[in-house]
Amino acid sequence: MSGQFLHNLLLFGRVLRRLGLDINPGRMMDLVSALDHIEIGQKFDFFFAARTLLVHDREDLALFDEAFELFWRKPTESWDVEWQGLTRRRKRSGPVVTPPPLKEEPPQNDDSTSSSGQELSIIEVTRTYSDRELLRHKNFAEMSAEESEAVKQMMSHLLWNVSERKTRRHRIGKGHRLIDMRRTLRQSLRSEGEIINWSYREPKSKPRPLIVIADISGSMERYTRLLLHFIYGMKAALRQPVEAFVFSTRLTRITRPLQIRDLDLALKNVGLLVHDWAGGTRIGESLKTFNFEWARRVLGRGAVVLIISDGWDRGDVDLLKREMARLKRNCFSLIWLNPLLGAPDYEPLTRGIQAALPNIDHFLPVHNLASLEDLAVRLSDLNGSRNSVGGAKKSKHEGRQVHKDGNSFMP
Amino acid sequence: MNFTSIDQLQSAMHEQRYIAERGLATSLYLALKLHRPLFLEGEAGVGKTEVAKIMASLLDTELIRLQCYEGLDVHHAVYEWNYTRQMMHIRLLEASGEKAKESELFGPEFLLRRPLLQAIEQSREKPPVLLIDELDRSDEEFEAFLLEVLSDFQITIPEIGTIKTSNPPVVVITSNRTREVHDALKRRCLYYWIDYPSFEKELEIVRTQLPEAPAQLARQITGFIQALREMDLYKLPGVAETLDWTTALVALDQKALDPIIVDETLGAILKYQDDVEKVKGDQARLILERIKAGVD
Numbered sequence: 001m002s003g004q005f006l007h008n009l010l011l012f013g014r015v016l017r018r019l020g021l022d023i024n025p026g027r028m029m030d031l032v033s034a035l036d037h038i039e040i041g042q043k044f045d046f047f048f049a050a051r052t053l054l055v056h057d058r059e060d061l062a063l064f065d066e067a068f069e070l071f072w073r074k075p076t077e078s079w080d081v082e083w084q085g086l087t088r089r090r091k092r093s094g095p096v097v098t099p100p101p102l103k104e105e106p107p108q109n110d111d112s113t114s115s116s117g118q119e120l121s122i123i124e125v126t127r128t129y130s131d132r133e134l135l136r137h138k139n140f141a142e143m144s145a146e147e148s149e150a151v152k153q154m155m156s157h158l159l160w161n162v163s164e165r166k167t168r169r170h171r172i173g174k175g176h177r178l179i180d181m182r183r184t185l186r187q188s189l190r191s192e193g194e195i196i197n198w199s200y201r202e203p204k205s206k207p208r209p210l211i212v213i214a215d216i217s218g219s220m221e222r223y224t225r226l227l228l229h230f231i232y233g234m235k236a237a238l239r240q241p242v243e244a245f246v247f248s249t250r251l252t253r254i255t256r257p258l259q260i261r262d263l264d265l266a267l268k269n270v271g272l273l274v275h276d277w278a279g280g281t282r283i284g285e286s287l288k289t290f291n292f293e294w295a296r297r298v299l300g301r302g303a304v305v306l307i308i309s310d311g312w313d314r315g316d317v318d319l320l321k322r323e324m325a326r327l328k329r330n331c332f333s334l335i336w337l338n339p340l341l342g343a344p345d346y347e348p349l350t351r352g353i354q355a356a357l358p359n360i361d362h363f364l365p366v367h368n369l370a371s372l373e374d375l376a377v378r379l380s381d382l383n384g385s386r387n388s389v390g391g392a393k394k395s396k397h398e399g400r401q402v403h404k405d406g407n408s409f410m411p
Numbered sequence: 412m413n414f415t416s417i418d419q420l421q422s423a424m425h426e427q428r429y430i431a432e433r434g435l436a437t438s439l440y441l442a443l444k445l446h447r448p449l450f451l452e453g454e455a456g457v458g459k460t461e462v463a464k465i466m467a468s469l470l471d472t473e474l475i476r477l478q479c480y481e482g483l484d485v486h487h488a489v490y491e492w493n494y495t496r497q498m499m500h501i502r503l504l505e506a507s508g509e510k511a512k513e514s515e516l517f518g519p520e521f522l523l524r525r526p527l528l529q530a531i532e533q534s535r536e537k538p539p540v541l542l543i544d545e546l547d548r549s550d551e552e553f554e555a556f557l558l559e560v561l562s563d564f565q566i567t568i569p570e571i572g573t574i575k576t577s578n579p580p581v582v583v584i585t586s587n588r589t590r591e592v593h594d595a596l597k598r599r600c601l602y603y604w605i606d607y608p609s610f611e612k613e614l615e616i617v618r619t620q621l622p623e624a625p626a627q628l629a630r631q632i633t634g635f636i637q638a639l640r641e642m643d644l645y646k647l648p649g650v651a652e653t654l655d656w657t658t659a660l661v662a663l664d665q666k667a668l669d670p671i672i673v674d675e676t677l678g679a680i681l682k683y684q685d686d687v688e689k690v691k692g693d694q695a696r697l698i699l700e701r702i703k704a705g706v707d
Contacts, residue, residue: 045437185516189511
């Protein structure tokens with residue numbers, strides 16, 4: 001292998017890494033040793049060898065193909081431009097509408113985020129008990145920037161815990177149905193093979209996976225930023241996988257950007273990824289996308305699905321009905337969180353909600369901090385409450401009863 | 412058989428009636444040469460499992476298959492003690508007035524070898540093909556365990572010791588992507604995504620697998636299935652469905668597709684009621700007209 005070729009190969013690896021592929025030196029060394037086995041002159045063989053070694057996700061295949069094509073051909077004048085196009089496309093693939101999560105800045109000081117962070121801690125410390133109580137019950141939509149910052153702080157202290165399910169994996173335990181023969185026999189040897197004590201195994205429990213599908217359409221705009229904080233906090237706090245999606249006219253998966261430790265950066269990345277902030281609402285279509293492309297990959301293992309939306313749907317109602325039914329069949333519990341449910345005179349009459357109601361297990365408000373706390377309680381006790389809920393109607397009332405924050409309700 | 416080029420491997424697979432794309436043949440060839448596991452992903456019914464079977468018969472070696480499921484643990488994947496025999500042994504010794512010793516009770520003759528252990532033990536003689544099927548169905552605990560086995564090809568049994576091989580088996584892992592498999596595991600493997608075949612490829616597959624199917628029927632079936640894959644269906648038919656359908660229609664002595672027989676046998680290719688309803692009747696007739704105009 002010529003030195004020039006090796007040089008180019010390593011350069012190619014670096015380019016791919018820049019584009020976001022998971023390339024490490026070990027992989028590159030594998031590729032170099034693979035080249036002993038194929039004829040480099042055969043461009044196709046080299047292409048497939050590089051692809052099988054350097055890519056391990058279907059989503060990256062198309063990007064690799066283009067990068068390969070561009071890199072391993074004779075440079076032309078337009079080469080630079082095309083490269084830039086590829087790099088840019090990886091980061092964001094289309095025009096970006098100004099994302100609301102970035103738009104909202106603390107009005108008093110236009111300093112950087114670090115100083116506002118400091119100020120936050122002061123608010124946090126000086127806030128008295130009654131202030132906190134007031135804030136707990138204040139509607140997200142009516143909060144000032146300062147209040148919403150304080151609520152974000154309080155939100156991060158919420159304890160999240162999703163109820164567990166029995167897995168098919170076993171551990172030593174107290175149950176009396178599954179015998180642990182290995183231990184039983186081993187212990188019996190102490191008494192010359194006479195079994196005196198039986199050892200048992202019991203199913204291991206694991207928290208259920210959680211899937212959040214949030215509406216970020218225009219009518220939800222006032223809640224969007226706080227809800228993103230809420231999703232981020234939940235994802236960071238829970239041990240199990242939490243998948244997050246947002247939609248207005250189409251569905252976007254935001255699980256990956258939310259994985260970043262730095263909250264502000266995570267929200268910024270979400271902002272860049274999503275193209276339809278504050279757009280119209282097409283719940284049916286978005287749920288269909290979810291059912292077709294994601295359900296098989298992220299549901300299963302007794303997942304709990306949270307849909308956050310006000311149900312103002314401008315799409316096809318029959319479609320919404322159908323997709324809700326499909327979603328319901330594929331998950332353990334389907335919870336719909338509706339910020340409007342916090343208003344005293346709200347009745348779920350919109351077409352969207354009407355279509356969705358029959359397939360909802362729990363219909364709960366999500367308009368202030370207290371309602372989030374109620375949600376936390378509900379999530380940790382799903383196994384029992386699921387059977388007690390006869391249908392969506394009943395759970396709707398339960399949701400209202402749980403909510404005792406001064407707004408009186410007529411159930 | 413020892414392969415010296417990708418071409419040779421590809422044509423050998425062809426002789427075994429497996430039509431492999433160049434990319435798949437390259438991945439397989441490198442998996443053999445670099446002694447790395449091959450990780451195959453793709454929709455259901457595109458022939459992932461088949462790859463392992465073909466490899467076993469090409470290499471003239473045994474195929475050891477580990478079907479994954481949730482809760483798959485060491486007792487079912489690696490080894491288990493034969494408790495009944497152990498108890499018998501204790502009783503027999505007791506009858507002759509002796510005492511059972513722990514070391515002899517947990518010895519190799521009481522060991523039940525499960526697929527992973529079998530694969531590693533046999534590799535010392537002649538490396539088998541180890542198929543780890545539908546890895547996405549297992550849980551994270553097993554995945555972590557597998558990562559360990561696949562990196563050193565050794566297994567430790569506390570009572571016996573470490574069993575290892577310097578001559579690893581040919582490992583083929585398949586996944587249907589019902590769950591994301593951890594990157595660390597994928598990183599150890601060669602990756603290949605098996606896509607649905609093109610019309611020509613699929614027709615070739617039908618002809619090689621089912622040479623008894625009339626030429627016209629084979630073309631029409633392939634065209635029909637390809638058209639279905641363009642549609643917005645919940646579960647698209649795979650190559651396995653194409654072959655099933657062809658077999659069914661050959662058994663029914665069909666020489667060509669007609670709307671009635673299509674409606675009656677749709678269940679062979681579409682597995683969701685919603686999808687069947689969507690295609691049945693008008694839609695099926697429309698596709699038929701289109702392929703008859705174009706294909707024949």
